[in-house]
Amino acid sequence: MIQRVQTIFLFLVVIAMGVTIGMPLWEQLQTNSGTGDSWNLTAFALNNFDASGELIQSSSKWYIGTLAAFAGLLALISIFQYANRGRQMLINMMNSLVMVGLVVAVFLTTNGINTAINAQEAGTYQIGFWTILVAMVANMLANRFIRKDEALVRSVDRIR
Template sequence: MIQRIQTIFLFLVVVCMGITIGTELWEQAVNGQSWKLSAFAVENLSADGEVVSSSSKWYIGALAAFVGLLALISIFQYKSRGRQMMLNMINSLLMVGLVASVFLTTNGLNSELGMEVAGSYKVGFWVILAAMVCNMLANRFIRKDEALVRSVDRIR
């Protein structure tokens, strides 16, 4: 049923991916210049805030959108808990890939620029980790429902 607690957690995954797409993921500021990573691009900003250069990182935004879409699809798979758990496990792997891609992108930028300081991860990055926790909790409650249904079937 759609009013279960796992629906709330899966909806929170969708919200977290929306936040990831809409906010900054990482920022680095050195010598008056700053680099900002969003879900779709890395921008080099001058001291007065003008964009000096920009590089597309579309794969981060596409992966975040796909994770959100998969969580939304999983919400409506409540009649087949096995399929719902499988979609959530795939979603977990995709979120690990999303975190890894952001981390590798920022480390690559730091090494390319020769920076000593790692920069700071922003809200957009941390909500990915919150989405991973919500996805894990949703899977836990789906398994709990499955166990309840199986125990009731045994009683009959």
């Protein structure tokens, strides 16, 4: 049944991945170069702006957006697998791995930029990055409630 608690958590994963795709993930305001350049990472691009706010260069980071979209799609598929709780838990575990890969991809991308520009500060992670972590927690909670449902069904079968 779709009206279970884990459905709410899985829907939160879908929403969080949508926010991740739509919002900035990371921002480096001041670099060591003294020019006032800033860097902004979104789910699909890494942009370099000068002090006046003009775009200097942009590079595609499509893999971050693709991983976020795939994690949202897996959560959406998992919602409709309520008849097979084992498959639902398997999809959620795969989704956890995709989200860990997403965090690693963002982290490696930001560290690579900081190294390339010789930044003294690490920059700030924005709302798009933190929603990935919210999605991971919601996914773990959904798996917990799916396991509770499975244990309840097994205990009822044992009584019969």
